[in-house]
Amino acid sequence: MRARLALLVAAVSVLTLAAFLVPLALLVRTVAEDRATVRATADAQSLVSVVGTADPETIRLTVEQLAAESGRPVSVFLPDGTVLGAAAPRTPAVALAERGRSLTAESARGREVVIAVQGRPDGTGVIRTEVPRAELTAGVTRSWLVLALLGVLLVLIGLAVADRLARTLVRPISELSAVSHRLANAELDARVAPAGPAELREVAGALNHLAGRIQVLLAQERERVADLSHRLRTPLTALRLEAESLRDPKDADRVTAAVDGLERAVTGLIQQARWRSPAAGPAVADAAAIVAERVAFWSVLAEDTGRAVTLDLAPGPLPVAVPADELAAAVDALLGNVFAHTPEGTAFGVRLALDAGQVVLAVTDEGPGIPAGTVRRGASPAGSTGLGLDIARRAAQAGGGRLELGSTPDGGAEVLLTFGPPAA
Template sequence: MRARLTLLAAAVSVLILVAFLVPLALLVRTVAEDRATVRATADAQSLVPVVGTADPEAVRLTVEQLVADSEREVSVFLPDGTVLGSTAARTPAVALAERGQSLTAESAAGREIVIAVQGRPGGTWVIRTVVPRADLTEGVGRAWLVLTLLGVLLVLIGLAVADRLARTLVRPITDLSAVSHRLANAELDARVTPAGPPELREVAGALNHLAGRIQELLVQEREQVADLSHRLRTPLTALRLEAESLPDPQDAARVAAAVDGLERAVTGLIRQARWRSPAAGTVTGDAAAIVAERVAFWSVLAEDTGRAVRLDLAPGPLPVGVPADELAAAVDALLGNVFAHTPDGTPFGVRLAVDGERVVLTVADQGPGISPEAVRRGASLAGSTGLGLDIARRAAQASGGDLDLRSGTGGGAEVSLRLGRA
């Protein structure tokens, strides 16, 4: 924008200077021509009294003296064909002057001035002088050079002033852009100092107000999520009591472990909602340990439903740029989809591998498959909440990775979660 404003100012300056300097240059040339013509005419007219009264010899001497002084061609044509002064041929202008008409005409040599002197015996005498082209343009080139340098200087001054003004206009816009990018990167404490024209100051104030309002809304949202999560503790406590009252110790232990996992998830959600700032530093989790733990948890349910599990887990530690609780939630979402959207007895596989700067978790099943539309938040073709794959996708994106959903080679669905290494 700064460059465009400077170019606009340069274009306007050039147009204005052209509009003024071109006519001025033409005027300078016209004045130079008129000045040389007037000087030559005055010299020729000074000979009129001599030519009209003196004898030919006196006229010759006077003309030769004028030629020497003016360094210009001066001739006097007599009716009998004699030429006094500079030798010159009779031109059409001289022929017209012999009829009593004084005039100025253009010729190849320059500007020709002829004056008819009447009243002498024998006919009309003609005084002729020529203004060379060099005299007609004397000083014009120097004047044009001065005007050109003046125009360039004025353009440079205009550019400097325009650049200065553009900088005062662009700097507040750059600050607005920088603050908006910081807000987009979750730096909600970023504020812009109002500067520049009143319109930009108003925009800066609106942006600051928007940032403050976003902070307020996020605080309210975190508190609401934390309150909602806290309310879950009561039914969790009831579930724990019910689990402890089960007659089978193994069932009681399994249900209690599930309740403990759910309680840890709720506690993590409360902690995340209340104390974790969006601009906080990246928290890492060990993908190998977390995936192994969650697969072990789901393997019990897989055994109960007759599902064969194929495991290919890379050894750890494999730190990734996702907090442990969020990564565990993403893994649970992927494995939970297998149990929710495939019939009992459907085998599935879990593979954890390292691919350069990515840790790739792949969950593949041999079920009916899943539509890519299911990745959209809230979208579900099986009556669920439609948040599972979106949770996994957001966890991957938080680490700089992504989620890929495609059909498996043997049918079914294959979901790959690419996580950025920490």
Template sequence: MRARLALLVAAVSVLIVIAFLVPLALLLRTAAVDRATVRATADAQSLAPVVGTADPETVRLTVEQLAAESGRPVSVFLPDGDVLGSHSPRTPAVELAGRGQSLTAESADGREVVIAVQGRPDGTAVIRTVVPYAEMTAGVGRAWLVLALLGVLLVLIGLAVADRLARNLVRPIDELSAVSHRLANAELEARVQPAGPAELREVGGALNHLAGRIQELLVQEREQVADLSHRLRTPLTALRLEAESLRDPQDAARITDAVDGLERAVTGLIRQARWRTPTAGAASTDAVAAVTDRVAFWSVLAEDTGRAVELDLAPGPLPVAVPADELAAAVDALLGNVFAHTPDGTAFAVRLAPGGDHVMLTVADEGPGIAADSVRRGASQAGSTGLGLDIARRAAQASGGRLELGERPGGGAEVILRLGRATGTPEPQTRASGSPVR
């Protein structure tokens, strides 16, 4: 904010300086041009008595003397066509002055001054001189430089004054920002010492009140989470007992695994709700093992619905920077969409391959395709929750990757999940056969 205040003051100062100095600079230039023109006109008019009465030789000597003293070309056009002094063509201004009208005109060499001299017995003579651009702008550049330095000095003084005034305003704001960042990092004991203008003191008090309220809400939330944990584990225990009572051992093992996976998912959700998140950057999962496990789980449903599954996995391990449970949820979300949004019998393929700094997981099917905005959280074209693709997207972004939607060349949807590679040792992969996320 301090920099923005300085920028604002600088912008205002520059505008004020420009508003005053630019017209002054133009006025100086106009005055210099007028001064040079008046001086040249006076020199030319001083020849008028000689040109009107003297013989050509006297006029020639006087013209040459004036040209040498002034440093400007001076020409006299006599009525008989002779040109005395500097040789120059008869310009339109000279032709007009020959009719008895004195004037000034712009030319390629500078400002042309022509004076008509009447009274000669043979007609009207014309005195012509040219004021070069260098003479008209002499001293203007130096004056502009002085004005520019003065303007810069005024802007710097304004910035210095504004900086001292803004310092007292910005210091309390910096303290507010520091405390807010500490609160964001779960340092809920952080408080701000209200200071500065009345508005900032009020904001500081509000921030302290907010921090206290957050502590109260977190205590209530933890109590509710603890109660939720107890209430969910009771029906899960009942489900496990029911599964163990099944006569078919395979069905019993499959349902028990599903209940275990659901219990792990509930435990993970409770842990996240209690702010017990793992250290950032510590997660590393073998993508080959995770994808193999989830495809094996979905293959049972694929066989029941008549779907052909094509699995193409690169040799492992391929560690990615995603926790095992989040990667499993992302794969379940992609495969669950295939089953939810394509008719029975639709084949799909799962491919996993390294690609530079990423590991690319591709799920393609032969269904009707997928809308480009389906990755938006809550967006669904088939009446579902619209969270599946967003779960996969967030898992990819957390690892430094991204989610890409496309279409297969022969029709159907193709979803590519680019997962960032991990450098640590992958977490041991446990069989997570719980209910998929849809």
């Protein structure tokens, strides 16, 4: 923006100066020519009285003296054809002057001044002098250089002033841009100091107000999530009491373990909603340990529903840049989809491997496959919430990876989660 403003000012300055300096330069040249012509005419007119009354010898001496003083050739044409002073041809201007007309004419070497002298007994005499081209343009080049330097100086001053003015505009805009990027990176405490023109100060105030509103709304939303999560403790307590009342110790332990896991998830959600800063970088979790733990949890339900589980885990640790609770939620979402959207007895497999520095989690099943558009948040052709795959996708993106949907050679579903290595 500064460069464009400087270019605009430079263009306007050059055009303005050209509109003034070019006519002024032409005027300087015309004034110099007229000044030289006036001096030559005055010198020639000083001979009028001598040429009109004196004898040829007196005229010759006077002409030679004037030529020596002025440095210009001076010639006098007498009516009888005699030429006194500098030898000169009888030009058309001289011929016109012999008819009684004084004039100034351009010549090959400069400017020709002829004056008709009447009153001599033998006819009309003519005084001729020639102004050289160098005398006509004396001082013009220097004046043009001065004008050119003045023009360059004015353009430079204009550019300096324009750059200073542009800086007062660009700096607040750059600060607005920097603060907007900080807000986009979840630095909600970023604010911009209003500066610059009134319009930019108004924009800065609006951006600060927007940041404040976002901070307030986010805090309210996090409190609502925390409150909602806290309300789940009551039914969780009831479930725990029901589990403890079961007669079969194995069933009681299994249900109690499930309730404990759900309570830990709710507690983690409350802590995350209230105290985790959005600007904080992602934690590092061991994917091998978490996947093994979650598969072990779901294997109990798989055994009850007659599902065969194939597990292929690379030796750990396999660190990924995702918080442990989010990674566990993503694995639960993928495995939960298998149980929710495939018939009982459908086998599934879980594979965790390290491929080219990335951790790849693959969940496959022998069910009917995944319909198109399922990954879109809130979209579920099967009538569920439509959030499971989106939770997995966001966990993969948080870890610098991606989610991919595919199918197995037998037509079943295949979900791949790729995680990048954690930052050093």
